[in-house]
Amino acid sequence: MSIKENLNTIKADLPQTVKLIVVTKTHPADKLMEVYKNGHAVFGENKVQELIEKQAVLPNDIEWHLIGHLQSNKVKHIAPFVSLIHSVDSIKLLKEINKQAQKNDRIINCLLQVFIAEEETKFGLSFSEAGSLLASEELKEMKNINISGLMGMSTNTNNEQQIAKEFQSLKHFFDSKKDTKTHNVNLETISMGMSSDYKIAIDNGSNMVRVGSSIFGKRS
């Protein structure tokens, strides 16, 4: 099927409450334009370099999301335009985002990435680390960030029950923190689910999915 057909099939399938981030990593700008021309302008990249190269040549009204691991020294490159950073996993990184956001006279929306998978390889905070960060004095002083939600990735397995359980654990944590609103913490978004597991994620409370290969085909 074509990119257009894949995109339309997935969109038709998503509840209205779920926002679709089209994951464009490794794909050239002309492929992104195909999606854009079909009326979708919300893209996610996992590398800063690739993100800024594409942002520079594509239309200005695209919403760019950084979904992959972010190093503090690269924040400055995306701070002028990034619309949501899904992968915040330390107070140090958050401080740098706040600083660069301030320089650009804007507020940057961030999700805390929480580790919910069984694998050792994935980035993220534990539930208790995320809880401490949300309650910390250091966070209260940051005026140019908004923590708008949480992100999690499930274990890469065919065991759907396990995947569901992992997503439920993040939803449960999200619900327990949802009412703690401050000037820079407003938990509304729960970013869970990729091509292989977005349906399970939605069934378990996701309202933002990050989908790449189901739209573009397998990455080489």
Ligand SMILES: *Cc1c(COP(=O)(O)O)cnc(C)c1O
């Ligand atoms: C690549 C990636 C996705 C999308 O994966 P697909 O399997 O292609 O849908 C989602 N989230 C993150 C963080 C990614 O790096």
